[in-house]
Amino acid sequence: MTPTTDTIAAIATAPGAGGVGIVRLSGARARAIAEAICGVALTPRHAHYARFAAANGDTIDDGIALWFRAPASYTGEDVVELQAHGSPVVLAELVQRCIELGARRARPGEFSERAFLNGKLDLAQAEAVADLIAAADAQAARAARRALEGEFSRRVEAIAADVLAIRVHVEAAIDFADEPIDTLGGAQLRARFDAAAHSLDELLRAAERGRRLRDGLHAVIVGPPNAGKSSLLNALAGSERAIVTDIAGTTRDLLHEVVRIDGVELTLVDTAGLREGGDAIEREGMRRARDELARADLALVVLDARDAEAGRRAVADAIAAVPQRLWIHNKSDLLPACATPPDADHLPVSARTGAGLDALHARLRTLAQGEGAGGEGAFTARARHVDALQRARGELALARAQLDADALELAAESLRQAHEALGEITGHVRADDLLGHIFSSFCIGK
Numbered sequence: 001m002t003p004t005t006d007t008i009a010a011i012a013t014a015p016g017a018g019g020v021g022i023v024r025l026s027g028a029r030a031r032a033i034a035e036a037i038c039g040v041a042l043t044p045r046h047a048h049y050a051r052f053a054a055a056n057g058d059t060i061d062d063g064i065a066l067w068f069r070a071p072a073s074y075t076g077e078d079v080v081e082l083q084a085h086g087s088p089v090v091l092a093e094l095v096q097r098c099i100e101l102g103a104r105r106a107r108p109g110e111f112s113e114r115a116f117l118n119g120k121l122d123l124a125q126a127e128a129v130a131d132l133i134a135a136a137d138a139q140a141a142r143a144a145r146r147a148l149e150g151e152f153s154r155r156v157e158a159i160a161a162d163v164l165a166i167r168v169h170v171e172a173a174i175d176f177a178d179e180p181i182d183t184l185g186g187a188q189l190r191a192r193f194d195a196a197a198h199s200l201d202e203l204l205r206a207a208e209r210g211r212r213l214r215d216g217l218h219a220v221i222v223g224p225p226n227a228g229k230s231s232l233l234n235a236l237a238g239s240e241r242a243i244v245t246d247i248a249g250t251t252r253d254l255l256h257e258v259v260r261i262d263g264v265e266l267t268l269v270d271t272a273g274l275r276e277g278g279d280a281i282e283r284e285g286m287r288r289a290r291d292e293l294a295r296a297d298l299a300l301v302v303l304d305a306r307d308a309e310a311g312r313r314a315v316a317d318a319i320a321a322v323p324q325r326l327w328i329h330n331k332s333d334l335l336p337a338c339a340t341p342p343d344a345d346h347l348p349v350s351a352r353t354g355a356g357l358d359a360l361h362a363r364l365r366t367l368a369q370g371e372g373a374g375g376e377g378a379f380t381a382r383a384r385h386v387d388a389l390q391r392a393r394g395e396l397a398l399a400r401a402q403l404d405a406d407a408l409e410l411a412a413e414s415l416r417q418a419h420e421a422l423g424e425i426t427g428h429v430r431a432d433d434l435l436g437h438i439f440s441s442f443c444i445g446k
């Protein structure tokens with residue numbers, strides 16, 4: 001790890017005017033730069049009232065200077081906060097003065113990146129900082145706090161430790177290759193495998209819920225032409241977002257609409273009706289619909305209740321790979337009585353009269369929050385975490401099969417891969433382009 005010696009500066013408070021604005025400095029020269037601006041010697045963790053001076057001695061502002069001595073700071077380096085009046089002009093001048101005195105402008109997320117590089121936060125925690133800042137409601141904020149406090153990381157590390165222990169056991173067995181594995185504690189080893197796989201499954205479910213808390217649920221509305229997909233989008237969005245006509249093939253482009261259900265974000269996507277044929281524009285629309293389904297957490301399949309079976313056949317291929325689906329039997333107002341028995345995954349609805357929409361809302365709420373989740377103990381997670389956990393789970397299953405086939409060296413290698421995948425989450429194993437990617441999405445000053 002290369003030590004970061006240059007000193008960075010940025011406005012740490014939100015853009016715009018406010019009561020107080022903070023310029024933050026971090027690095028070896030942070031204290032010297034701040035002392036030059038304030039004209040006083042700083043004591044760690046002491047609030048100094050000071051006059052912030054420009055190069056020509058003019059006063060930029062007056063305010064408070066706070067020095068956090070390394071390593072007891074957010075970044076682990078010397079950090080100084082200059083608290084001034086929350087004027088964008090004043091704060092820009094203060095940063096400029098820091099630059100003149102040898103600091104450079106911080107990149108987005110660079111303070112948190114340094115906190116990570118100096119071991120103050122692991123990667124999942126650093127990501128939770130950004131999630132906390134961006135949290136749209138109290139539930140998401142609580143979940144981000146839990147990730148920030150290390151709840152997620154601790155569970156990842158506990159499993160990584162188990163996987164490592166299993167690997168050590170397997171590696172040891174390789175050295176006694178003449179002995180069958182069962183004489184080398186094979187039964188115990190299998191029990192450990194199963195326990196690790198079980199923990200990993202549980203964590204994967206929790207992480208998937210955490211990802212939804214952060215990213216929301218991506219629900220794609222799909223179905224044959226004229227089933228009422230656009231009408232349903234409008235009904236759920238509560239406004240006439242999409243064009244509705246009785247002409248089959250009305251919708252061509254994708255239409256995204258974000259709705260919130262009890263704090264969970266749901267992105268609804270209206271798509272072109274799926275059918276054979278159609279003109280070039282409609283075919284392009286159908287291609288986009290299929291692409292969008294590849295990213296979907298949930299397919300909201302809209303069928304004309306009067307001919308649900310034909311609709312089902314029309315979409316079967318397209319939705320095959322979507323993890324969850326909900327069948328909406330629309331136009332229930334045109335049926336004499338409800339022909340489809342309402343169960344959790346088949347809902348009679350009328351986008352026109354609004355019948356059945358309450359039940360649909362309730363079902364969407366459950367799905368968006370993660371089935372059987374119970375908000376307790378939830379933490380935010382990201383798609384990259386879920387991906388890494390899935391890879392670890394895959395390698396672990398592979399290793400288990402290799403063990404059963406007495407292919408110990410292969411099993412050891414799969415276990416190594418599983419361990420590495422887990423390490424990517426907390427950043428113990430990392431690629432530098434991943435770091436750049438993660439921290440560049442932060443705001444400046446954090």
Ligand SMILES: Nc1nc2c(ncn2[C@@H]2O[C@H](COP(=O)(O)OP(=O)(O)OP(=O)(O)O)[C@@H](O)[C@H]2O)c(=O)[nH]1
Nearest residue numbers: 225226227228229230231249250251273331351352
């Ligand atoms: N009676 C009745 N008509 C409906 C209902 N929902 C939609 N319709 C009508 O069905 C026709 C098609 O509705 P759209 O919402 O455009 O259907 P779509 O699935 O988006 O159609 P495409 O975009 O062409 O694939 C329109 O005339 C709607 O008014 C409903 O619940 N009951």
Ligand SMILES: [K+]
Nearest residue numbers: 226245247250
């Ligand atoms: K239509």
Ligand SMILES: [Mg+2]
Nearest residue numbers: 229230250251
């Ligand atoms: Mg439509």
